[in-house]
Amino acid sequence: MRIVNMFRMNIILLLMVNLSCDLAAKEYLIDSPQAYLDVAGNLSPGDTVKLKNGVWQDFEILLMGKGTESAPITLTAETKGQVILSGNSNLRLAGEYLVVSGLVFKNGYTPSSAVISFRRNKDEFAYHSRVTEVVIDNYNNPDKQESDYWVALYGRHNRLDHSHIVGKRNKGVTVAVRLNSENSQQNHHRIDHNYFGYRPTFGSNGGETLRIGTSHFSLTDSHTLVDNNFFEHTNGEVEIISIKSGKNILRNNVFYEARGTLTMRHGNGNIIEENVFLGNNVPHTGGIRVINRDQIIRNNYLEGLTGYRFGSGFTVMNGVPDSPINRYHQVDNAIIEHNTFLNVQHIHLAAGSDAERSAPPVNSVFRNNLVINDSHSHPFAIFDDISGISFSGNVSNRAVPASMQYGFAVNNIEMNNANSDMLGTALSPENAGATRRAPILKKQQTGVNWYPKTTAETAFNSGQQHHVKPHVNSLLSTLEQAKSGDILVLAPGTYIVPKLISIDKTLTLKAEHKGTVTLAFERTALFEIVDGGSLLLEKLTLSGQYSPDAAGNSVIRTKKWGLLHNYRFVMRQCDIEQLDVNHSFHFFTTGKGAFADNVELSENTFNGITGDILQLNSEIEDLGIYNAEYVTLHGNSFSQVQGAIIKLYRGGTDESTFGPHFTMTNNILKYSGKGKRNKQAASVYLHGVQVTDINNNTFTNSAPIVLEHTVGEPKSVIIGNQFHNTPAPEIRELRVNGPHTAIVEHNTFVSDDKR
Ligand code: CA
Secondary structure: OHHHHHHHHHHHHHHHHHHHHHHHOOEEEEOOHHHHHHHHOOOOOOOEEEEOOEEEEOOEEEEEEEOOOOOOEEEEEOOOOOEEEEEOOEEEEEEEOEEEEOEEEEEEOOOOOEEEEOEOOOOOEEEOOEEEOOEEEOOOOOOOOOOOEEEEEOOEOOEEEOOEEEOOOOOOOOEEEOOOOHHHOOOOOEEEOOEEOOEOOOOOOOOOOEEEEOHHHOOOEOOOEEEOOEEEOEOOOOEEEEEEOEOOEEEOOEEEOOEEEEEEEEOOOOEEEOOEEEOOOOOOEEEEEEOOEOOEEEOOEEEOOOOOHHHOOEEEEOEOOOOOOOOOOOOEOOEEEOOEEEOOOOEEEEEOOOOOOOEOOEOEEEEOOEEEOOOOOOOEEEOOOOOOEEEEOEEEOOOOOHHHHHHEEEOOOOEEOOOHHHOOEEOOOOOOOOOOOOOOOOHHHOOOOOOOOOOOOOOOOOOOEEEEOOOHHHHHHHHHHOOOOOEEEEOOEEEEEOOOEEEOOEEEEEEOOOOOEEEEEOOOOOEEEOOOOEEEEEOOEEEOOOOOOOOOOEEEEEOOEOOOOOEEEEEEOOEEEEEOOOOOOEEEEOOEOOOEEEEEEEOOEEEEEOOOOEEEOOOOOOOOOOOEEEEEEEOOEEEEEOOOOEEEEOOOOOOOOOOOEEEEEOOEEEOOOOOOOOOOOOOEEEEOOOEEEEEOOEEEOOOOEEEEEOOOOOEEEEEOOEEEOOOOOEEEEOOOOOOOOOEEEOOEEEOOOOO
16 A cells, blocks of 8 residues: 555656646747847757747847757747848857757858857857758858858757758858867768758859868768758859768768769768769769778669769779878779669769879779660770779670670660659669669758749740830830849830949840841940849840940940859840940950859851950959859851950869860951950960860951960860961960870961962
8 A cells, every 4th residue: 555655656746847847848939139148048958949030130149058858949930931030140059959940041141150050169069959941042141252151060969951051152161061179070960851952153162062071080980971962953063062071871862953973082981872863964963973991882873964074973083192181092992883874974983093193993893783875885984994993793785895894794774764753773684773762852852841942043035025115214214124034125226325234133135136226335334244133135236336435345244343143144146346436345344253154145246346355364363263154156257356255264273163164166257366455365365264165167367266274184176167367276285294185176277478
């Protein structure tokens, strides 16, 4: 009897303890930063702080406290998605078992080195803490070269999940796992179910989406699990993910039309499995790059990848013997098995072999992989001795190079896409290729469901059409009202524009018929492209006849300094004339810091111009920064242009970018490039351009092409051009000795000088 009573008493006590716990767990609805400070110093396990819906300006949040596994301390929004942190807001967490959710960072940028940091300062870190369902959208420092992280993970056992991270345009890794102190190492973080949306081409190093570690701590293990994340158009630079530590697992992530690769840059013993890379043949889409010891790459599915060299669909690098920690450690004991490579254009083995990187892969296996190419040839390129890679059980539908034939069966394989969730499993009797344990991740399974995953950029001509009446006020007011993607059709007539037109959205200006609409201007430029702006001009006549009588006018320019957004400029079937009121009247000039995704001039005529046509050379400090990714000149006619047709400059030795790319086809140049102010004395001046294709153009009485090769094994072809009273192209190798590497073929040279 007595025993029973004791038992009863204990139950009552337990109930009381529970009751007091519930009473202690408080919920606060906070409506000001001061109100937050009033409670923040005093949070107990189970407490929840809710921020009131609305816009919070310049709110630097510090969440500190010690929750428990069953009763964490929570900071969240009154309604998820309705709490906007803007201006100079940020978030730091320090303590244990903290959870943050539901916040949106936009319309501002962090005043500190990270938007969200899992530490208070260099001594106080977060552990067992979680940031979930948070949005960071275009929260960019207005100075593009000012570096910050959007999420910096410190401490141990932290998690970033179901967050939506899109539009990082300024310098710095989007999400960084830091190992720079002992209590951040062997950290066992998890990064999962996040949506990593558009990250535009940054235009130099520093545009990675995820980095785990740094070279300095790269022989330390991180044990970070990166799973079920969706990477869409994360195009910042060559490395989408840069692993720089050991024992990480990357599993079941999807890379969709993302330029760059998952690179095992430093650190050993990482596992890359069941990831899906879908390139859809977009340029520079890559897969996996292998460096260092004990890496396992298995059951990955890679399809439609076009990347080459270090950006290939699959790359195994050569190492540096006794490598310093920041160079390339030899590949040793790599296991590469059961991967499917479907229409992957390039698989490079022993890549980067040179005098320094002379240590080929050793003790490695490449087995049971499936390599299918619809094109006529296999994707392999071999740059050194690959006897240290043992091949077995692989299947290909094309004959492979002799040195690996012993490990391949050549079979006419058909892909079976019957179950698209599992992707093509091969009908291969040899059991080669990827198998999956789970269906492939869908975009909507990542991020949050209360914030739209919108497309990266507004396409030209995707909006409404406006008819502009034939006077300038109608033009200016329509420009004002138009929305991004809209088309302005100008009625026939001459428009003399009294002020600079600022382009801050995607717009098309066009005439119905060529030769019916003339735009002239009274300021130093007609159009200025600013953040958010892209411009397409069609069938217009652009005249400099009413421009100021001063040197240095231009028809179009970008903002003079510090453009944050990449832009596009396209012009087709326009006539450009009378850019000659004074000297150095340029057609297009770039400001410092401006970066074009695309500049295209097609079927235009340029006549009588005292400056340059495309001036894309404002980054002169040789920092690996440049002004345009793709430049295309097609079917234009240039006559009496005193400056250059193009000056495109990419200095520095960094190899983190794909561009610039320059294509010039079917153009006619007459009496161009020979003005005394054209310092380079070139009609086409290219420095450090990575891909150049100049074919089928006619140069008459013009200055030569000058092509300067710097880093990155540039690919240049100059084929099928006519040079009439024009010197041969000058090609200079500025960094490597020996003959130049450009292909210069089938050009004809004609001189009227009969001596
Ligand atoms: Ca990089």
